[in-house]
Amino acid sequence: MPTSNNQAALFKSLVTWLQSALREPEQFTLSYAAESSAFVRFNHAKVRQAGQVQQASVGFKLINDGRHADLDITLSGDPQTDVQRLSEGLQQLRDTLPLLPPDPYLLLNHNGWQSQNVQDHPLPDTEHVVAQIAQAAEGLDLVGFYAAGPISRGFASSCGAFGWHQANSFNFDFSLFHANGQAVKASYAGHAWSDQGFTSRFAQAREQLEHLGRPLRTLAPGQYRAYLAPAALEEIVGMLCWGGFSAQSIASKSSPLQKLYSGDQSFSPLLSLDEKVSGSLSPAFSGEGYPRSDLALIVAGQAGAQLVSSRSAAEYGLTANGADGGESPSALNMAAGTLPQSEILRQLGTGLYISNLWYLNFSDQPAARLTGMTRFATFWVENGEIQAPVSTMRFDDSAFSLLGSQLEALTAERELLLSASTYSQRATASALLPGALVSRLTLTL
Known part of the structure; x- marks a missing residue:
C-alpha cells in the first residue's frame, strides 16, 4: 500500500x-x-x-x-x-x-x-x-x-x-x-x-470474569439504582443519534430529541455532548464537500447545534455544517464528571453494575423512551461490593430520565470506544464517554 x-x-x-x-x-x-x-x-x-x-x-x-x-x-x-x-x-x-x-x-x-x-x-x-x-x-x-x-x-x-x-x-x-x-x-x-x-x-475484564462464577441472581421487575459503564452508555447515546441531532428529523418533527430542541425537556446539567472532529479518526470534511468543525450538541443539558447536511440546508434554508446524508455524529465526546473510577461501587451502594446493553430500540420515540436487554457482566451490588451476576433483564426507560432527573454522576475517567465495524471497510466512528451513575433504572421483565 x-x-x-x-x-x-x-x-x-x-x-x-x-x-x-x-x-x-x-x-x-x-x-x-x-x-x-x-x-x-x-x-x-x-x-x-x-x-x-x-x-x-x-x-x-x-x-x-x-x-x-x-x-x-x-x-x-x-x-x-x-x-x-x-x-x-x-x-x-x-x-x-x-x-x-x-x-x-x-x-x-x-x-x-x-x-x-x-x-x-x-x-x-x-x-x-x-x-x-x-x-x-x-x-x-x-x-x-x-x-x-x-x-x-x-x-x-x-x-x-x-x-x-x-x-x-x-x-x-x-x-x-x-x-x-x-x-x-x-x-x-x-x-x-x-x-x-x-x-x-x-x-x-478478568476480575469481572471471576465474579461470573457465582450463582446467578434473578431480580424482580422494578426500579433500581444502576451504574452504566461507558460501553452501556454508548448504546443509549447511540440510539439518540438515530435522528436525534439531525436537522431533517428535527424539521420534520421525527427526532427522538424533539422535546429537547423545542425546550419542553432537558437533560441533567452534568451532561454535555460534542461532535468533536478535531483529533478524532473522522475527517474534518464530509463526502459532500463541506468542512466540518467541532459542534456542541448538548450544552449542560440543553439543546445545542444540529447536524445539517447539504440537502437539509437546501430544503429548510439552513447552513450546512459538514454532516453527511444520515446526519449522525461520528466523533462523540461527552464531558467527564467527577466520580473517580475507584469509587464507583461505593457510590453505587446497592444496585446494578451494567457493563453492556444490547438489542436497543425505541419503545416511545417522541419521549426518547428506550427498551433493551442487559447482557454480559451485569452484577448485583450490595454495600459497595459485587455479590452476584444478574440474569438477563429487559429495561424500559426514558433517556430524559436516565440522563436527566436520575443522573447522579459521571465518572472522571473516560473510555475511547471505536467502531468495530468492518463492513466493506474499517469505520472511523468513535465515542469518548464516561460511565454514568443513575438513581433509578426501570427493569420490566
Missing part, C-alpha cells in the same frame, strides 16, 4: 486528470477512502486467522445542469490503470445524466477550501500485540478480533476544494467466557498502544 504522501499524490493526479477531462458546464466531486489494515482473529486465546487488507476507492459524482449521478470505483494503486478506470466512469456517468431529472435539493459547496490532517501515531508491531494478548489470556477462553492500521480519506471538487485526512488506530474487541457460558465483553482501542493500558483494561 502506498504511504500517505503517495496516496495523496495519486489522488491529486486523478483530480488533475478529471479537471482536464471536464466539459463546460460539467462539475465533479471526488471522495477517496483507503486503508492498510492488519486483522487478527482469536478463539480460545489462540490466533486462528491473521491477514492484511489494503484497499482504496473513490466516490465520483458528476454534475451537469442540476442533474447528478454517482459511481464508486475501486483503485489499483497504479496511476495509469486508475486514470483509465476514472475515464470509463466519466463516460458512464455522462451517458446516465440525461436520463435523470434535476435534483431540487442539490446544494454544492463552491468554496475552494483546503484541509490537511495526518495523525501519524506509531502503531505497535502486530507480533508484539499478539504476544501481549496471548500472555494476558493464558488459561482463559478468549474470543477476539484485532484490527489496526492507517485509514485515509480525501475529497476534491471542480471548485478547487481539497481535503486530506489520515489517522492511525487500533481496536481490540474481545470477550472472555466462563465455563458456565457467561461472558465478559470488553475492548481496548486508541491511537497509540500502551502495554500498561492494555494490561489494566484486561485485568478489569
